[in-house]
Amino acid sequence: MLKLPWKQAFLDEADSLLTAELENTDDDPYVGRRGFLHVVDSDPSRIELPPRSLPIFLLGGQDGRGSTFEQQLRRMTMLEELRRSSIRQLVVISSGGDGPPLGVTELWAADFRTRLTLIDASPGVAEQLGVWLEENGSGPTPLVVSMPGMAFATSLVDAFDAAYRDERLTVRRRDGSDAISELDLSRVDDPERPLLSNYDIILARDLAVTDPDELPEDAFNAFFCGEAQDWRAFAAGLPWVRSDEAWRRLCGQLRRLDAIGSPENRVAYIMSEPGAGGTTLARHLAFSAARAGYPTLVAKDLPFTPDSLPVINFLTRAKQRSEDGLANQNAVDVQDSDASSRIYETPWLIVFDRMHWEFRDTELRRFLHQIEQAGRPVCILVVSGPIREAGFYDTSRFKLLAELHHMLDQDEAIQLGHHLNRFLRRYGKERPDWQWRSFQEAHSVRLLEGLAAFWITLSFWLQTQYDLTESIQEWVYRVFNDRVDTLALKKAVLQIAALSSERLPMPEMLFEQSINGWPLPLLLDDRRSNLSPLGLIRLSDGGDKYWALTHDILGRFLINAIFYDHGARTALGFDEAKDAEHLRFLILREVSSKPSLGEVDGISYGEEFATTVFKVDPDHGRASWVHIWRDVLSALDGMPQSLRNGSRVFRHHTAISRRRIAWLDEAAYGVLAVDRVSLLKRAVDDILYALQSIERSPGGEPDVNLYNSLANAYFDLARVRAMQDAAPEELAELRRLASDATRHAYEESPSSPYVIETHVKSLIVSAEEAGAGAAAYCIEALEIVYAAIRNDQNDLRHYALTTLADRAVSILLAGSVVANRRDEPDGPADVLVRGWLALAAPLGGRAPSSLEEVPTDVLEAVLAELDHPAGEGNPQVLRFKYQVLVTISPFDFGRQTEVLDQLIATDYRLSPQLRLEYALLLFQSMRTDEADRQFRGLRALWRETDIFGQVPERLRWLLQPGERRLRVVTGVAAYDHGHRAMARVREFARFDVPYRPQEFGVREHIPGTVFAAHVSFGHNGAFLRPVTAQPR
Structure with missing residues (x-):
């Protein structure tokens, strides 16, 4: 019984035989449900257990060892673990007949309360327990089971095994021939750090087709209550989807993953107004993908930061389980084996709601990149808000599936009604067309009032909890007043x-103890069904429990209503609230001050207040608190000291808010000149503290982010002090510090778009101060700008970089190098200046948004300037020449390779992106042995760093020399290498190239089989494709 998946177990007495049996983990059937069992016989505060485990605390230790003080300390610290555990049910097995044991009485004396179940066969124990409870504190009537302990244990184990022993984690998956089968993933998850504590997986049993007439009403209501783990409504087709365009787009992306694999990993996203059905559509797409044979993970609505490592490990183990299963099948019947399935890897879909990645597009891109580096084919589906974030403009990585809005016309309302009536008819709740029209009209009016919540309104209306005679806000507040009856x-x-x-x-x-001593979570549990009209739900990650309303809009409705009821607001202690938004802030400030946010288990949640809740960043959608910024910063400074001094994330994001506040308008927001300086100095101090005094932890804030923000903080401070006529020496020192921070960031991540922008800004600032040396800084800045523009498809980033390029060109044109120009250049710097002048002069002295928009004759003139002997062998001249050549003659691979060969000969260290392009050009020039060596180094770089590399479209396929036609090569099937088919290409050097036999119309190739193929390229190297494959 002790090995069942309890949260904790405590033993007053334990002998050595029992301890030995508990520590024996052989054939433990419950490991997958509760992690490994750990016998704890010392102070637990000095032991760090895995996130999921079953600690068995020996209150008396082993063999009574230790002094009296040590024994008392051990017992008290163990009972403290129980007191802090927030358990809902305490099962006590006793045989003394004298009521609860000593440990329980000690806990009750410390105001610990929970539901109590006592197992004791002694007569009169129920009466004794009742008397004890009456004397020692409040609580519900305990459950007393009059049964010997051994009989209870046997009965409980038998009942648990009967219910759960045969449960399997089986998913539906497709293979390379599009055949769909089932895969058992039981025990694939890490038992101590389970991925599935944060994600749900759609199982094969969830996908069984259900007729609308068979859907029970409780499943219908569960769908509209937002119960995330119930897929019955989706199986019956309950979600009403206006168009299947989103599914077609997602399916197209999944099919590209089928064909190409992880290089096609992408983020697909849904833009949705709050309450317009974004989550519902995402879950509908998730269910459709799982039904189509693409295993699907759905992130739970819990506040966790997605980490790529456990996802990669889980998917890798799932891949291995799939291959092991096929190997066993082959051993049974070789004739029926499907060898192609050993090569093909089924893509996964991972679904996130808005809370997981909002305002974190850079981290999302890194998450995607790391999974791609690991070789796992994945499509990430994200729900975002109605405003597109900056990173989502990169169309090479982010694919829009749908945009959802509230407004429905009458025809759509009738279509929705007819669809839902198929289900309502069975429950005797079918609605006539006129009621659907009335709903649409009422909803339209409320939309114009700014109170639109389509799916929320619909869910309450369909459950007959709400009619349309009052607003949702009025109805929610009435339910709150009627059913929530105590101040606590x-x-x-x-x-x-x-x-x-x-x-x-x-x-x-975060809940406080209620006045009568009964825990608030248990009070909420007791009244959960009564409070369901408020949308109150309980969530769990397998250990920790959370409470929420089913939608964020419901929370705003309730707070708005409280604000307009002055008496209720005053009784709750919020009479100082100036408006509804200020009331919301006051409530959040009250939560933010709770000491538990500074404890180990609360720090990650406390960080949410800096990153989202109290974040002030108007340019990125966080403008709720700009008018009370002083109060917000005060609230952040009032959070627990252990959080503020122990979290890099907290320090960094509060510094970002201070930087943003420093540039708010003085007239509108009262940000004075003295405020700007103090805000920016504090931002600098916070970032330096994070870098110098807080150790970096796995998954924590990386140095590159901190250095990049530090550089920007110094730049901002220099700008403010310059406006205040500070001494030149002070400004020079601030810019030097900014330049140093920029250099650190650029060395850490030269491919990050944010770091590139800061680095270019630093070069331009240096150019503004350099006088005669300004040209060198401008030229380096311009080169970096146009290399970034060529490799980044983000339109917003293009605009920011072009703006910086304009500044660099302006400095260049105004510099002394231009004024003192001679007829012939006298060195590389002069050659470069002439080249950039030749580029900018025909455009009126401005920088082009990209080199592609510059007329060819202008680029030819630039190239003529760069070919001057005075620039021969100079790395900057060669880099500029390469960019111009790529623009003028994108398929002249010979000249491009020649320039990069010359660049390498100068001992110049190529950037990762240039190294990638050089390797691809070597392939195009059929210098394949050199190309393979380059890719071996690049694969190690991608694996060990977060650096990104983009394959240019012109180099995506191996082409005929001097032509744009795809080149046909001859492949010779070699062998399966690590469960992946490889072939030797006759035209290449002696290395093997991967391919998928099923793309060539066969299940497998016998070694030595000769076949024709095209060659495509990804960031990891070459890949053989059938001659029918063509560029998209």
Whole structure:
């Protein structure tokens, strides 16, 4: 019984035989449900257990070892673990007949309360326990099971095994021939750090087709209540989707992953107004993908930071399980084996809601890149808000599936009604057309009032909890007043509502003890069904519990209503609120000050206040608090000191908010000149503290982000001090510090678009101060700008970089090098200046948005300047020449390779992007042995760093020399290398190239088989494709 998946177990007495049996992990059937079992016989505060495990605390230690003080300390620290655990049910097995054991009485004396179940066969134990509870504190009537301990244990184990022993984690998956089968992933997850504590997986049993007439009403209601783990409504086709265009686009992306694999990993996203059905559509697409044979993970609505490593490990183990299963099948019947399935890897879909990646597009891109580096084919589906974030403009990586809005016309409302009536008819709740029209008209009116919440309104209306005679806000507040009857509960529900308005559930560790001693989570549990009209739900990650409202809009409605009820607001202690938004802030500030946010288990949640809840960043959609920025910063400074001094993330993001506030308008927001300086100095101090005094932890804030922000903070401070006529020496020192921080960031991540922008800004600032040496800085800045523009498809980033290029060109044109020009250049610097002047002069002295927009005759003139002997062998001249050549003659691979050969001969260290392009050009020039060596180095670089490399479209395929036709090569099937088919290409050097036999119309190639193929390229090298494959 002790090995069942309890949260914790405590033993007053334990002998050596019992301890030895507990420590025996052989054939433990419950490991996958609760992690490994750990016997703890010492102070648990000095032991760090895995995130999921079953600790068994020996209150008396082993063999009574230790002094009296050590024994007392051990017992008290173990009981403290229980007191802090927030358990809902305490099962006590006793045989003494004298009521609860000593440990329970000690806990009750320390105000610990929970539901109590006592197992004791002694007569009169129920009466004794009742008397004890009456004397020692409040609580519900305990459950007393009059049964010997051994009989109870046997009965419990038998019942648990009967319910769960045969449960399997089986998913539907497709193979390379599009055949769909099932794969058992039981025990694939890490038992101690389970991925599935943060993700749900759609199982094969969830996908069984259900007729609309067979969908029970509880499943219908569960769908509209937002119960995430119930897929029955999706199996019956309950979600009404206006268009299947989103599914067609997603399916197209999954099919590209089928054909090409991880190089085609992409982020597909849905833009949705709050309450317009973005989450519903995402879950519908997830279910459709799982049904089509693409295994699907759905992130739970919990506040966790997605980490690529556990995802990669899980997908890799799933791949290995699939291959092992096929190997066993081959051993049974070689004739029926499907060898292609050993090569093909089924793509996965990973689905995230808005809370996981909002305002974190850079981290999302890194997450995608790391999974691609690991070779796992994945499509990431993300729900975003109605405003597209900066990173999503990169169309090479981000693919828009749909945009959702609230407004429905009457025809759509009738279509929706007819669809839902198929289900409502079975429950005797079918609605006539006139009611659907009335709903549409009422919804349209509320949309114009700014109170639109289409799916929320629909869900309550369909459950007959709400009619359309009052607004949703009025109805929610009436339910709140009628059903939440104590001050403690009202404050708890309001805090849940405020956090839900920020799309965050409230962890139970943040609840305060209620006045009568009964834990608030248990009070909410007791009244959960009664409070369901508020949308109150409980969430769990397998261990920790959270409370939330089903939608953020419900939280705002409730807070708005409280604000307009002055009496209720005053009774709750918020009479100082100036408006509804200020009331929301006051509630959140109350939550942010809770000491538990500074404890080890609370720090990651506390960081959310710096990164999202109290973030002030108007340019990126965080403008809620700009008018009360002083109060917000005060609230952040008032959070627990251990959080502020122990979290890089917290320090960094509060510094970002201070930087943004420093540039708010003085007249509108009261940011004075003295405020700007103090804000920026504090931002610098916070970032330096994070870099110098807080150790970097896995998954924590990387140095590159901190250095990049530090550079920008110094630049901002220099600008402010320059406006205040500070001494030149002070400004020079600030710019030097900014330049040093920029250099650190650029060395860490030369491919990051944010770092590139800061680096170019630093070069331009240096040019403005350099006088006669300004040209060198401008030229380097311009080269970096146009290399970045060529490799980045983000339109917003193009605009920012072009603006910086304009500044560099302006400095260049105004410099002394231009004024003192001679007829003939006298060195590389002069050659470069002439080249950039030849480029900018025909455009009126401005920088082009990209070299592709410059007329060919202008580029030819630039190239003529760069060919002057005075620039021969200079790395900067060669880099500029390469960019111009790529623009003028993108398929003249010979000249491009020649320039890069010359560049390498100068001992210049190529950037990762140039190294990638050089390797691809070597392939195009059929210098394949050199190309393979380059790619071996690049693969190590991609594996060990977060640096990105983009394959230019012109180099995506191997082409005929001097032509744009695809080159046909001859492949000779070699062998399966690590479960991947490889072929030797006769035209290449002696190395093997991967391919997928099923693309060539066969299940497998016998070694030595000769076949024709095209060659495509990814960031890891060459890949053989059938001659029918063509560029997209």
